[in-house]
Each structure stands twice: as structure tokens, then as C-alpha cells.
Amino acid sequence: MTVHSGDTISGDHIILNATWTPLGLVVKTRIVVNATAIPKAISNESSSTTASVDTRQLGNNASCVIIASAWLYNGTFVEETVTNVFIGNFLVPHVRVISPNGGEHWTGAHNITWFGWDNNSEEELTYEVRLSSDSGLTFQLLSKGLNKTWFTWYTQGFLNISTYVVEIRVSDGIYMNRDTSDAPFTAGDVLVTRTTTTTDQGFIIGLFISAAIISSAVMSLVVYYAAKRWY
Numbered sequence: 001m002t003v004h005s006g007d008t009i010s011g012d013h014i015i016l017n018a019t020w021t022p023l024g025l026v027v028k029t030r031i032v033v034n035a036t037a038i039p040k041a042i043s044n045e046s047s048s049t050t051a052s053v054d055t056r057q058l059g060n061n062a063s064c065v066i067i068a069s070a071w072l073y074n075g076t077f078v079e080e081t082v083t084n085v086f087i088g089n090f091l092v093p094h095v096r097v098i099s100p101n102g103g104e105h106w107t108g109a110h111n112i113t114w115f116g117w118d119n120n121s122e123e124e125l126t127y128e129v130r131l132s133s134d135s136g137l138t139f140q141l142l143s144k145g146l147n148k149t150w151f152t153w154y155t156q157g158f159l160n161i162s163t164y165v166v167e168i169r170v171s172d173g174i175y176m177n178r179d180t181s182d183a184p185f186t187a188g189d190v191l192v193t194r195t196t197t198t199t200d201q202g203f204i205i206g207l208f209i210s211a212a213i214i215s216s217a218v219m220s221l222v223v224y225y226a227a228k229r230w231y
Helices: 201-230
Strands: 008-010 015-019 026-035 040-046 050-054 062-072 077-088 094-099 109-117 126-132 140-146 150-154 161-171 176-180 185-187
Touching (some): 026 050, 040 050, 094 161
Antiparallel strands (some): 026 040, 026 062, 094 109, 109 150, 126 161, 161 185
16 A cells, blocks of 8 residues: 555554665665654665565554655655654554453452453563452552463452452553453452441430520520610
8 A cells, every 4th residue: 555644554563665666767765764752763775676664663653754765877866755654563452351250259269360462463461460349449459460361369368248340451561451340249258247336315315305404594594684685
């Protein structure tokens, strides 16, 4: 495909070719890809009508300026520039929680499992396992830097509640993605004890009567004071 200014190109190992025609006129060809936001520039030269460059060498996704140059046998120099071309070699990784995914009842040791993938063929993915006890409002770290797709969680010592949610984070070193359990699940072996506070009703009634008597006395004083002043 021909690249134009403003284009977006995405894929794994995007190869750009600068090709000049007609054949037989070109002594040397050069292609330069400049990503000022990274910042990095890559280039390649060839003693033919075509020069190629693997844009994965940029190390990240960025908007680029592409410059194609040619030196002709008659001593002429020709150059074309394409601007604001977004080149995306590095794709966001993906992850899906397999278990627990909602509704389970776990005690003892269980494996938290997930599936992760990346459309970049050479990526090494790492994972974090995080746990929420409040249905996903907050999370605590269980483990990080994992390169496997499972983690053994020993639920002993955790409260036995039904509001646990697992979150798995995946990173390819540049981009991060995450997935959580579809619904809360139950785990833990520490029983939650509930306490009921009782109040002496007689004390409350007595306190109310005392307050009423005091209020009446205050009102009497107010009325008496007003009567003495105005009569």
C-alpha cells in the first residue's frame, strides 16, 4: 500500500519500503523514519531503487515523518516527505480471568487461573494478581512479575466473605491491560462474628423523664422572668 500523510498503520513488524521508478536511473536510495515524540530516528540505505526499514526498531508507537531520498546517475537528488503517519507496531496485550469468575466457594488452596495473549509475536508478558474483598472497589497485591498463567492462593487466614473479586493485570513492558472476575465469589476460613448491642430501656425512659423535668423547670423560669418584667 502507498503511505500518505495522516495515515495510520498498525501491525507486527511494519516494513516500510521506499521504491523509485523508472528502473535504471537510481544510484542510491535512502529511507528515514523520524519519531520525534519518542524521540528516535531509524534509517536504511540501498544501492538500488528500493530501501526498506523495519519500524519496530522505533521501540514504541508514534506519529512519524517519513523521508524517501534518491540519488540519480545524472547527479540529481530527489526527495519526498510524508508527515503525521502513525505507526503502531506495539499492540496492547489481552488477559481473561478463567477462575474464579464468580459464584465459587473456596477454602484451602486454589489456583487462580487466566489466559493472556498479545498479537505481537515476540512479546514476553508478565502478570500481576490482585484481590478485592469489597466487590472490586479496592484491591491488594497478591503477586507480581509472574510469567505463568496461574497462581496458588492459600485462602487460610482470610475472612470468610462473599465479596471477593480477582483482578489480573498483564504487561508487555510498554502497555498494560486488565480483567476481573465477572462476579464476586466466596472464600476464606475466618468466620465473621456479629455483635449485637443492647440498651437498658429503663435507663432511656428515666433519662427522657429527667430531661423533660429539667426542660419544664427552664420554661417555668422563663415564664416567671417574663411575668416579673412585664407585669
